Amino acid sequence: MIPFVRDIAFEYGRVDRVSQSIRRVIARNPGPFTFTGTGTYIVGEGEGVAVIDPGPDQPEHLQAILAAVAGERVSHILITHHHLDHSPLARPLAAATGAVIHGCAVKAPPVEDAVRTEAGYDSFVPDVSVCGGAVIEGRGWTLEAIPTPGHTSNHICYALAEENACFTGDHVMGWSTTVVTPPDGNMAAYMASLALIRARGFATLWPTHGPPITDPDPFIDAYAEHRRERERQILAELAAGATTIEAMVPSMYAAVDPKLHPAAARSVLAHVIELVRQDRVATAGEPGLQSVYRLR
Numbered sequence: 001m002i003p004f005v006r007d008i009a010f011e012y013g014r015v016d017r018v019s020q021s022i023r024r025v026i027a028r029n030p031g032p033f034t035f036t037g038t039g040t041y042i043v044g045e046g047e048g049v050a051v052i053d054p055g056p057d058q059p060e061h062l063q064a065i066l067a068a069v070a071g072e073r074v075s076h077i078l079i080t081h082h083h084l085d086h087s088p089l090a091r092p093l094a095a096a097t098g099a100v101i102h103g104c105a106v107k108a109p110p111v112e113d114a115v116r117t118e119a120g121y122d123s124f125v126p127d128v129s130v131c132g133g134a135v136i137e138g139r140g141w142t143l144e145a146i147p148t149p150g151h152t153s154n155h156i157c158y159a160l161a162e163e164n165a166c167f168t169g170d171h172v173m174g175w176s177t178t179v180v181t182p183p184d185g186n187m188a189a190y191m192a193s194l195a196l197i198r199a200r201g202f203a204t205l206w207p208t209h210g211p212p213i214t215d216p217d218p219f220i221d222a223y224a225e226h227r228r229e230r231e232r233q234i235l236a237e238l239a240a241g242a243t244t245i246e247a248m249v250p251s252m253y254a255a256v257d258p259k260l261h262p263a264a265a266r267s268v269l270a271h272v273i274e275l276v277r278q279d280r281v282a283t284a285g286e287p288g289l290q291s292v293y294r295l296r
Helices: 059-068 090-097 187-200 216-239 245-252 258-277
Strands: 015-017 022-026 039-043 047-052 073-078 100-103 134-138 141-147 156-160 165-169 204-207 281-283 293-295
Touching (some): 022 059, 039 204, 047 134, 059 090, 073 090, 073 134, 073 141, 090 100, 141 187, 165 187, 204 216, 216 245, 216 258, 216 281, 216 293, 245 258
Parallel strands (some): 073 100
Antiparallel strands (some): 015 022, 039 047, 141 156, 156 165, 281 293
């Protein structure tokens, strides 16, 4: 079982100091994929502050961030990925502060279909690309951009050296598992990225949504095991006679609100794509939501 952490004390728009170097302001955009809302992190203070994931394009949230850094200079804006609950406020915040935006632009526009599993996609383009990793420094802080594709193709985590902590965006979340939505999301890449973050031995993980994870190693181990269990469930469903993702989801996600089953179907597809690649599952043509599958 994943040891989820869901208790979080906050008020929308209020700035809270959550560690020696980190402050947080939460946007008023709660939902089934955002939990209580987007947690925007402020690293450092005074001359040269970094803001991580400024969040949705909400004037009230922009004003809350600006109020939180009143009298200080925002020098860097860091984006984990291009979803509408993470990156759209970057440009308005940069215009208000003169900060430089760092992140990784998605290579191709994501395909959106009738299944809207996320807050949607932003046409995000950074001023400085960190797709290959980078070290970003400010007064009293050092952040390392770590490419972690999987949830999206352009996902970046940011390690804070001074606290042996990592801002994980949607790559690892304490309150829920992460949606991996093909074609922009990729399950093999996601599992490799999980192993990468696990190997770093961080003391604390700071997801964009929800509270911190203060015992990361067993949490990530459980996160990865959950994905392996989903894989085993898919193989069991096929062995029992199911041939489509639509037939698998209701039993695999019986404890999940049916409203979230379309998102669950996309994660099942991500697993099935990898099983087809491994030649453990077969289908005619490219794997898709409507494809018919069988065991090899």
